[in-house]
Amino acid sequence: MSRKPVVYVIYYSTYGHIERLARRIMQGLEQSGVDAKLFQVAETLPQEILEKMSAPPKAADVPVITAAQLAEADGFLFGVPTRFGTTPSQIKAFFDSCGQLWSTGALYGKFAGCFFSTSSQASGQETTALSCVPFFVHHGINFVPIGYKSQKLGDNSDIHGGSPWGAGTITGADGKRMPSQLELDVAHFQGLEFGNLLKRVVH
Ligand SMILES: Cc1cc2nc3c(=O)[nH]c(=O)nc-3n(C[C@H](O)[C@H](O)[C@H](O)COP(=O)(O)O)c2cc1C
Numbered sequence: 001m002s003r004k005p006v007v008y009v010i011y012y013s014t015y016g017h018i019e020r021l022a023r024r025i026m027q028g029l030e031q032s033g034v035d036a037k038l039f040q041v042a043e044t045l046p047q048e049i050l051e052k053m054s055a056p057p058k059a060a061d062v063p064v065i066t067a068a069q070l071a072e073a074d075g076f077l078f079g080v081p082t083r084f085g086t087t088p089s090q091i092k093a094f095f096d097s098c099g100q101l102w103s104t105g106a107l108y109g110k111f112a113g114c115f116f117s118t119s120s121q122a123s124g125q126e127t128t129a130l131s132c133v134p135f136f137v138h139h140g141i142n143f144v145p146i147g148y149k150s151q152k153l154g155d156n157s158d159i160h161g162g163s164p165w166g167a168g169t170i171t172g173a174d175g176k177r178m179p180s181q182l183e184l185d186v187a188h189f190q191g192l193e194f195g196n197l198l199k200r201v202v203h
Contacts, residue, residue, distance in 0.1 A: 005034045005198035006072060009191075010065050011079025012041045012090040014055045017117040017171050018079040019062075020179050021187045025077055025115065025167065028191020034198055036191075037073075039065035041094040067097040074202045075111035075144075077194060078132060082116060085124035086131040095135045108140035111201070113194055115187060116168035119175065121159060129165035144197060150189040152182050162186045 007029050013019040022038060029036035040062045043050070070076065080087050087095075101107050114132050116125040129145075136143045147164050148154065160182050161168030167187040169179040179187070 002199070002203045005074045005195070005202040007034050007036045007075045007077065007195060007198060008039055008065070008069070008073040009036060009077045009079065010039045010041060010094075012088055012094075013079065013081060013117075014050075014053065014088075015171070015175050016056065017169050017175075017179060018081050018115070019059055021115050021117070021167055021169055021183070022077075022079045024179070024184045024187040025079075025191035025194075028188040028193075029077075029195045030191075031188075032192050032195025032199065034195040036195070038062050039069070041065060041090050044090050044093050065094070067094070067101060070098065070101060070110075071106045073110070075194060075198050076113075076141075077190065078112065078114045080114055080116055080128050080132060082118040082124040082128045085127040087128060091132075098135075098139070102139055105140065109142070110139075111142045111144050111194070111198060112136050113144040113146070113166055113190060115166040115190060116161060117171060118161065118168070119171050119173055121161075121170060125161060125168045126163055126165055129163075144194060146186070146190050146193060149193065150186050152186050152189070155182060158182065160186075166190060 011022045
């Protein structure tokens with residue numbers, strides 16, 4: 001009999017957009033029947049700077065992940081808000097804390113996907129995905145995109161984030177636009193599909 005796959009959703013979020021996508025992805029994973037847990041990576045900015053950036057407090061109900069915990073899961077979905085077209089330093093710092101796991105091959109053969117947030121359109125969601133791929137490749141982690149199976153990705157009736165690389169949202173220059181229903185639907189789809197995939201491959 002197959003065991004229940006374990007999936008960790010791990011995000012960084014300054015203003016809550018990625019967090020909102022992450023919570024919707026969790027619902028998709030839970031619907032698929034896998035054992036899903038939500039984590040955030042450690043903040044690296046001092047409180048003084050966060051206040052100057054008008055960043056709200058971090059979610060109190062979401063624990064901070066440690067590198068060693070990655071070994072417990074079969075798959076990961078990383079929530080990555082774009083910084084100058086690439087990953088924020090908080091995500092990079094977490095990736096860089098995984099050297100011990102790399103040296104022991106502890107993550108080899110696991111599965112990972114990403115989801116994104118940018119302030120505007122065509123301003124870095126795909127390049128942010130690409131900047132995560134070397135981390136996956138060096139660990140031997142299988143990258144799982146979402147392709148175009150969700151027809152919502154092709155719906156151009158309104159602006160939206162997300163692409164075949166993963167779910168996404170567009171915040172607007174002032175950060176006031178929160179994930180739309182379409183973007184949340186794609187996030188749910190990513191969680192559901194990722195969970196279904198892991199049920200097929202984890203035994
Ligand atoms: C230093 C910095 C660099 C950024 N670079 C980009 C960028 O290259 N493209 C873009 O569209 N948004 C950029 N943004 C906006 C962030 O992507 C946006 O604040 C983030 O997606 C919001 O997600 P969150 O609410 O989960 O933190 C940048 C923000 C900061 C603070």
